[in-house]
Amino acid sequence: MATLEAVQGDITTMRVDAIVNAANSSLMGGGGVDAAIHRAAGPELLVECAALGGCPTGEARITKGYRLPASYVIHTVGPVWRGGTAGESELLRRCYESCLDLAGARGIRSIAFPSISTGAYGYPIQDGCRIAVRTVRDHLRGPSVIELVRFVCFSRRDLSFYQEALRPVPGP
Ligand code: APR
Secondary structure (H helix, E strand, C coil): CCEEEEEECCHHHCCCCEEEEEECCCCCCCCHHHHHHHHHHCHHHHHHHHCCCCCCCCCEEEEECCCCCCCEEEEEECCCCCCCCCCHHHHHHHHHHHHHHHHHHCCCCEEEECCCCCCCCCCCHHHHHHHHHHHHHHHHHCCCCCCEEEEEECCHHHHHHHHHHCCCCCCC
């Protein structure tokens, strides 16, 4: 059974097989966690990203991790929050699912996620963290080599939301 945990910290320091980047569809860098990952990985990451030709919202692409402790970066593009009636929740679910599918295909055993879309893209953290946890739990019910999923929260406030979302589901 895989371990799901939430920590507060900087995802670029995480010693896991893969860290997830909350990118934009160009995959050519940006602010927030995207900037932090590119800064820590070094310039080769941008060169590999440039060759990928972008990524649609809800999908994911994988690159090497270069100077990061993680061997891989899985780049995903979350939805911009537009009030909740433009399919944002399904697109956010697909982000987590796409990353987990890519990780499984590469035999990745430990993966760290930032809180996708809940920063610049404005997705409310209360709902975003629940979609993240629910999607990971649902995925891990099936066959998977993943042993650790770590939600890395940048702020104490976000951590409290993820800790609440991770509380065990009350039994029947
Ligand atoms: N480690 C972990 N989490 C981080 C880090 C970090 N070093 N830096 C920022 N975060 C957190 C933010 O606090 C937020 O909770 O990552 C979460 C996602 O926020 P953003 O990075 O703004 O990502 P997102 O909301 O998905 O917006 C994506 O922003 O940076 C640009 O290129 C990116 O256009 C894209 C958009």
